Amino acid sequence: MTEKRRTRSAQELWELEWEGGDADHTAEIVDEEIDDSWRHGNYVTSVVKETLPTGEVFYWEGTYQVSGDGEYHSWRDGDCDDFREVFPKTVVIEKVVYE
Secondary structure (H helix, E strand, O other): OOOOOOEOHHHHHHHHOOOOOOEEEEEEEEEEEEOOOOOOOOEEEEEEEEOOOOEEEEEEEEEEEEEOOEEEEEOOOOOOOOEEEOOOOOOOOOOOOOO
Protein backbone atom coordinates (compact mmCIF):
# COMPACT_ATOMS: atom_id res chain seq x y z
CA MET A 1 0.00 0.00 0.00
CA THR A 2 1.35 3.43 -0.96
CA GLU A 3 1.33 6.18 1.63
CA LYS A 4 -0.46 9.27 0.35
CA ARG A 5 1.42 12.44 1.17
CA ARG A 6 -0.32 15.67 1.92
CA THR A 7 0.05 18.58 -0.46
CA ARG A 8 0.20 22.33 0.02
CA SER A 9 -0.80 25.00 -2.46
CA ALA A 10 2.28 26.30 -4.26
CA GLN A 11 0.69 29.75 -4.47
CA GLU A 12 0.09 29.92 -0.70
CA LEU A 13 3.71 28.95 -0.02
CA TRP A 14 4.90 31.56 -2.53
CA GLU A 15 2.93 34.24 -0.74
CA LEU A 16 4.34 33.19 2.65
CA GLU A 17 7.93 32.98 1.36
CA TRP A 18 8.13 35.98 -0.94
CA GLU A 19 5.30 38.28 0.08
CA GLY A 20 5.81 37.70 3.79
CA GLY A 21 3.51 35.99 6.21
CA ASP A 22 3.11 37.33 9.67
CA ALA A 23 5.65 37.05 12.45
CA ASP A 24 4.17 33.74 13.67
CA HIS A 25 3.45 32.07 10.31
CA THR A 26 6.51 31.90 8.10
CA ALA A 27 8.01 29.96 5.23
CA GLU A 28 11.61 29.77 4.05
CA ILE A 29 13.53 27.78 1.46
CA VAL A 30 15.89 25.45 3.34
CA ASP A 31 17.20 23.34 0.46
CA GLU A 32 17.39 23.80 -3.28
CA GLU A 33 18.66 21.72 -6.20
CA ILE A 34 19.03 23.05 -9.73
CA ASP A 35 18.89 20.87 -12.85
CA ASP A 36 19.88 22.67 -16.04
CA SER A 37 18.43 20.07 -18.41
CA TRP A 38 15.51 22.28 -19.50
CA ARG A 39 16.55 23.93 -22.75
CA HIS A 40 15.07 27.31 -21.80
CA GLY A 41 16.51 27.46 -18.27
CA ASN A 42 16.42 25.29 -15.16
CA TYR A 43 14.24 22.89 -13.26
CA VAL A 44 14.45 23.87 -9.60
CA THR A 45 13.45 21.64 -6.69
CA SER A 46 13.02 23.46 -3.40
CA VAL A 47 12.22 22.35 0.12
CA VAL A 48 10.25 24.95 2.05
CA LYS A 49 10.03 24.96 5.84
CA GLU A 50 6.67 26.27 7.02
CA THR A 51 6.30 27.28 10.67
CA LEU A 52 2.74 27.71 11.93
CA PRO A 53 1.69 30.07 14.72
CA THR A 54 1.28 27.00 16.97
CA GLY A 55 4.99 26.21 16.54
CA GLU A 56 4.32 23.18 14.33
CA VAL A 57 6.80 22.81 11.48
CA PHE A 58 6.13 21.24 8.08
CA TYR A 59 8.46 20.67 5.14
CA TRP A 60 7.16 20.87 1.57
CA GLU A 61 8.99 19.98 -1.66
CA GLY A 62 8.13 21.18 -5.13
CA THR A 63 9.68 21.37 -8.57
CA TYR A 64 9.24 24.32 -10.90
CA GLN A 65 10.84 25.89 -13.96
CA VAL A 66 12.81 29.13 -14.18
CA SER A 67 13.81 30.52 -17.56
CA GLY A 68 17.39 31.63 -18.13
CA ASP A 69 16.38 35.28 -18.45
CA GLY A 70 14.14 35.15 -15.38
CA GLU A 71 11.05 36.17 -17.34
CA TYR A 72 9.29 32.88 -16.63
CA HIS A 73 9.14 31.43 -13.13
CA SER A 74 6.44 28.77 -12.89
CA TRP A 75 6.18 28.94 -9.09
CA ARG A 76 5.86 32.73 -9.04
CA ASP A 77 3.49 32.68 -12.02
CA GLY A 78 1.20 30.09 -10.38
CA ASP A 79 1.93 27.49 -13.04
CA CYS A 80 3.47 24.64 -11.03
CA ASP A 81 2.05 21.66 -9.19
CA ASP A 82 1.30 21.77 -5.48
CA PHE A 83 4.19 21.05 -3.14
CA ARG A 84 4.15 17.69 -1.33
CA GLU A 85 5.00 17.03 2.27
CA VAL A 86 8.46 15.63 2.95
CA PHE A 87 10.17 14.73 6.16
CA PRO A 88 13.64 15.91 7.17
CA LYS A 89 16.41 13.38 7.49
CA THR A 90 18.78 13.49 10.40
CA VAL A 91 22.40 13.17 9.43
CA VAL A 92 25.01 12.39 12.07
CA ILE A 93 28.59 13.30 11.29
CA GLU A 94 31.16 11.62 13.45
CA LYS A 95 34.57 13.19 13.82
CA VAL A 96 37.48 10.99 14.79
CA VAL A 97 40.64 12.65 16.07
CA TYR A 98 43.85 10.64 15.95
CA GLU A 99 46.67 11.65 18.26
